[in-house]
Amino acid sequence: MGRKLADSLAYPPRALRADRAAAYLSLSTSFFLELVDEGRLPKGKKLKSIVIWDRCELDQFVEHYQGEPEDTRTDFERAMGLKP
Numbered sequence: 890m891g892r893k894l895a896d897s898l899a900y901p902p903r904a905l906r907a908d909r910a911a912a913y914l915s916l917s918t919s920f921f922l923e924l925v926d927e928g929r930l931p932k933g934k935k936l937k938s939i940v941i942w943d944r945c946e947l948d949q950f951v952e953h954y955q956g957e958p959e960d961t962r963t964d965f966e967r968a969m970g971l972k973p
Contacts, residue, residue, distance in 0.1 A: 903944050907933065910942040914951070 911921035924930040933940035
């Protein structure tokens with residue numbers, strides 16, 4: 890097998906493993922994978938024995954993400970696990 894080419898060009902990789910994809914979105918790896926499992930983030934694609942995420946798909950997620958609905962419960966309702 891050939892060796893991996895290392896260069897010093899300033900471009901981000903297109904294919905990211907879970908830890909790099911998480912860092913790209915400023916998330917911990919475990920939280921990133923939790924969101925992937927919930928279907929809230931794009932699933933990775935398997936390439937032989939590794940799973941990679943397309944940086945452009947992650948960009949699209951961020952561009953279209955509208956945010957979470959605002960929690961209007963009181964502190965007491967939140968503490969008690971009550972829904973509005």
